Every structure is written in C-alpha cells, then in structure tokens.
Amino acid sequence: MAIRISLRHTTEYAYEKPVRLSPQLVRLRPAPHTRTPLHQYSLKVSPENHFVNWQQDPFGNHVARLVFAEPTSRFEIDVSVTADLVTINPFDFFIEDIAQTCPFQYPAQLRKELAPYFETTDGGSLLDDWVATVDAAGAPTVDFLVALNQRLERDIGYVIRMEPGVQKPEETLRLGKGSCRDSGWLLVQILRRLGLAARFVSGYLVQLRPDVESLDGPSGAAEDFTDLHAWTEVFVPGAGWIGLDPTSGLFAGEGHIPLACTPDPVSAAPITGSYLGDPVEGSFHYRNEVTRIHEDPRVTFPYTQAQWSRVMALGKRIDATLDDGDVRLTMGGEPTFVSIDDMDTAQWNTAALGEHKLERATILLRRLAARWAPGGVLHYGQGKWYPGEPLPRWAFGCFWREDGGVVWRDPALLADPDKQRDANAMLAARFTDALASKLGIDVDNAIPGHEDGLYYLWKEGSLPINADVLDSKLRDPLERRRLRRLFDRGLDEVVG
Template identity: 30%
Template sequence: MTTYAVHHRTIYRYRQPVKLGQHQLLFRPRDSYDQRLLDCRLVIRPEPAEIRWIHDVSGNCLTLVDFDTVSDRLEFDTTIELDHTPENTPDFRIEDYAREHPFAYADSELPDLEPYMRRHHPDDVAVEEWLAKFVAADGRRPTGQLLMTLNEAIAEGFSYQRRTMRGTQTPAETLELQQGTCRDFALLMMEAARALGFAARFITGYVYVADRDGPARLGGGSTHAWCSIYVPGSGWVEFDPTNGIVGNRDLIRVGVARTPQQAIPLWGSYWGEPEDDLGMEVSVNVKTERAPPADQPAATSSTRR
C-alpha cells in the first residue's frame, strides 16, 4: 500500500477587478477498494460566499463555489491524502465468452454499458484506418492482448505535447499530428475501443512521477487523464495510453465520465471583458511515502504527464 499526498494550486489573474461567477471543482477522489481517502482540504482566495458539494450524473463529487465579491486574482488550493493499493500487473480474469474479440456483452449488462459504447466522432474514418493495423477484419484475437496492444501503440507511436489551450483534439487530429496531450490520447483510446465494440470511460486525476515529484514540493505538474474499458470478468480496467500503463499503478483516480467535457477539473465564469482574462497558472505536486526495499535503490520513472 502507498500513501499519496496531492497538492494542486490554480491561480487566475485579471487585468482589473472582475465580478466572480460560480466555479466548479472536481478534485475529491471517490473511495474504492484500491484507494481510500484520508484527508481533503480546500482553500480559496478571496473567500467565497458559499461552498456546497453534489454528486454528478456519474457519481463524482463536485464542489460548487459561489462568490459575492470582485477581485483581480482568484486562487484555488487543494490538498488530498489517500491510501493507494497498486496493481503490479493487470489481472485479466475474463469470462469465457469474452476471452477473444469480437464478443457481445451480456444482455444483463448491455443497457448500462450502451452509453459508454457510443462514439464521440462516429464519422471519423481515420480511427478505423488506424485500427486496421492491429485488427484483421475477419480475425479473432485475445481480448486482453488486443487492448494492451492499442494502449502500447499510442504510448510508443505518438509524441506527448503539453498544451495550455482548453479542449481536446479529435481522434483524427491526433492521428494526423501524431502528437497530443494525455486527454487527446485517452479520447483516441476510447474511440478505438468503442469502434471495436467495447465500453469505455474517461478518467481524470493525477499521476505520480518519481523523478519529477520526489520528496520535495515542485511546480510544473498538471492533472492527468486516461481511460477505463469494461472487460467482462475483470470489470473496468484502467489504461493510460500516455504512459503505456495498464492497471492503476501510479494513477490517482478522481473522476470518471462518458466524455472528456464531463470531467473538467476546474471551470467557472466571471463578469467582465474578454481581455480582462490574463490566464492561469497551475501547479500540481504528488508526494508519496512509498519506500523501496532496503536492499534496492530507489527507482526513477519516465512517466509522461
């Protein structure tokens, strides 16, 4: 078991004082068998008029913040601590009927899975053309092997490019550019899986990067995104195509959603002129109390974020 502490700070700056509107945060992880929330703290400057929490349509915990003031600066400072149980290797205990692809989900599960099987960009033929490299039109292939191949193909075949612009590239854009952010790669993996008949969900959270975060607090980090795919017998299996991770190792899951647009870590509004927005600064640091065995040196990570 590993204990993680995540510090996430976002600062908005404005050219002149603006009236702050409602803001929404998605930062509180949901407790599960593989991660248990120990502490959760939120500091907001200037002080809000009201803070309340709700569960969204996917069961994620949303924090809604209302203001009754004007300011030229807005800061959100969040800290979470949790116990995390990593999976060393994916445990593909797949039901007999689903061990080879293609297969059909069980009738009892299909109504709940159908929304996650619908593609975001059904008219993009680029995804099918890319899939043809890995999937024969008339062939069968072990399900777990197929999904791991797609995950690794994105990790090895595309260049990670951090982008400050909001939004997510279409899969066709990612395939054409051969580069993208973690959100772009997650959506491409989801679209590829859905094109093959799988149910897939978008995940937002954090990734621990040993050679970036280490024991000291460092800046320059960001939130992370990956996806999960429903495999009968194994449930929702996590795939991080940015880093080639299968399972939850080094991944801190905060929220899950049907689309990337439903899993934005922080968004809000203000009353003012468009040019009043001077941009934002984001700093994320993930620390861990996990220690290597005494007879082994500490390992470094080449994880991309």
C-alpha cells in the first residue's frame, strides 16, 4: 500500500538591485541511499541564463553547481519530487557479530575509511558530563541506539530557529533546546565521543495526516506537512548507515528523504554561495508543499461507496460470464490459528503439527458446528499432502443443509479424533461390505488397499549404508516411525 506524493520546495532570494552571484552549490537532490521510492525529480533555476554542472562531492552527495553569466535581482530555486511513501521498517538491517553489543571495535580498514566521521570538535564540560552519564557496557547495539536517541529527544526541546548556522553542542545543552540541525549535530558529537562513526544529514521530512487517531499515543501531524529537516546517521558494521532523528526520538523512516550526508554541517547546507560587490538589501522567502496524487485503498482508507458499486457491478458481470460458460468455482480456506497464551512456539508459527493444534482445532470445529450448523455432520479427514512430508495434513469439514434439514442425527456414531481407536483392516472390510450392501452395490467392487511397496523399497534403498529403518538415523521423527511400522508389519499386508 503506497501513497504517492508530490513535494515542491521553492527558495527565493530578492535583492534591491542587480548583483553578480558567485557560483552557487545546491544540495537539494535526494541522496543515492534514500530508501523512499522516487519517481521524478526536477530542479528549475531562475534566472534562466545560467550554467549547471551536476557533481558528486567527496561523500557521494549530488551537488548542482550553478554559474550565472549576468547580474540579477532575483535568484529562485524550484525543486519538485514525486515519491511513494511506502511503509519502511527502520530496523530492517543486519548487524555483524562483532557489533552486536556496545562498545565494539571497527575493523582497522573500515575505521580508516570512516576517519572523518570520528572527528570530535566543539567540546566542552557540559558535553563531557552528558557523555559520561551514558553507560553502553554490554548493551545490545540496537537497544543502546534507541535509548540514546530517545534520551536526547527528552533532554533537548525543539524550537524553530531561523538564524543561520548550527549551535555548538555546549550551547544546545546549556539552553536545553535547539532546532533539528542543532540536535542532529549534538547527537553526532555524542556518538563520536562514544566511539561510533556518525555523520550529519540534511534532508526533507514528509509527514502525512493519519487516517485515524491513535488510541495509545500522539496521532502525528494534524495536516500533511513537509519541510527541510536535519538528523543523524551512525555507521554500524553489517547495517551500514542507520538514521536517528533526535528531534522525534525515532529512527529515520519513509518520511525522511536525505539530501546531503557529511562529516560536518557546513558541507550539508542546502545552498552555499554569495554575491560579489557592495552589500545590498535583500529578502529571503521559501515555501514547502506536499500533495497526495494517488492513494491505494487500505484498511483505514477504504473504497468509497461509488468505488464499491463499480467493484460489485464488475463482479456481477464476471459471474454472468462464468454462468454462461457453465464454469463452476470452489474456494477453500486455510485459517491460521494463533494461540493467545503461547504465541512463540513452532506449532503456531512454522511447524505443520504440534502438541495442541489438533485439540484446539477440534474444539473450534465443534463450537462452530453448534452455532452455525445444528444437524450437520462433522468430517475428520485427510487434507493436503505436501511434497517431502511423510503424511498428509489433517483436514476437518462441517456439512449442513441450507434449508435446516438434518444431515446426521447421532453424533455418537462419528469417530472422535480425541479417542484411541482400534480399527483395523478387518473392520474396514466389514464396514465396506455393509455399506455396499446398503447402497445396492456389488461387494466385489470393494478393493483392498496396500502401501506403495515400490516407493518404500526405493526409500529403504536410498538410505545411507549405516541407516537401518529399524534403528533409523532419519532426521524426521514422523518418517522414522512410519518406516519402522511399515517394515515391521510388512508391505504385503492390507492396510484398508
């Protein structure tokens, strides 16, 4: 399920008289490692009489270098991005064994390559004291990063600060507040002092109004919103760069679209440049807009009544076409039961069988029959037989008449799967003869069943030399018991 959005970001500089602009470096193109799927990007610049050279800086970020041939009194940059906001799991990464817990050591070559991201600057007593209170000894790396990010979000209040530049960490800690870029740079310096490679990130943040209000916490943005934002990335072996947003206390997700990631905030500024000549009066304006251009229906944003009407009309036309061709369809369901008090064992996750599966399925079947199918008949039978499994799955069925007529009157005559049964081939033959007589069918049509002797002879022959079916070393216990039982009894015996 995706929501396709159009993001537009306009920046305008106006001067009281024409000025000659120096080369401008623009870092407003999504970085190569952004995880949000992008469909379109455009950069429009005014005045039109300019040259643009797309480059990559030393850190792999896209940079547009603009050169203007003539003086101008207006400089405008218009960025447009079309993206799909699909849910991204921020914890979907792998961590190498050497980095599973903190503190850890980076391999020598990797540490050499990450050297700029270990540089500690802008120190002070407040920062040193804050870092000294952090205890990372033996903590799982992910848990440690989550806790550190959340602590900084609690300690530093968020403010909108229009002054240029980034506060020093000492100033942010002293004030107990800062802009997103202030909190991001503070977290970079904290991580580096804890021995972790970290970098500063400038990017777009997109937040959409949720379909429904949260039941157990903040509901998020009241309206769709986008703006320039800043956060931090930390490098963990195996996972690579992981985004941490200390403004919200969350890991970076689908709404975080990085533009520039650098060791120092000055290299990540969205626009770098000036003008030549004497000072002149000027003004600065910007605008950020996000528009939804397509939404897939979802649980919290279902089809409208008009859409449902079209869906139902199409379904009726398809049904009519199938009826005309005498095409008959059946549909089976395979519900998955999840225990309310035993959610982690294999039987409720991956295993075909389990200690309580049959028991609870039987209880559920009987409760459903009593509620919806009085007078129906319960059938305990064979289900799918998957390749590689020694026995077919069990399958339960409940059959009843829509007119309320009774299908089966005495449930006691039905075999109970919870009780031990002594049925054998002789009883099966007597039942088959009686059923054939009752139905008026020649009893000679009853054919005794045998195991597939050729298959099991092949199975025995395919075992390793040191694996005897009577004390088998087969890994599958069901297969081991079945083979032992068959060879003990003999393949020429009637089994049903």
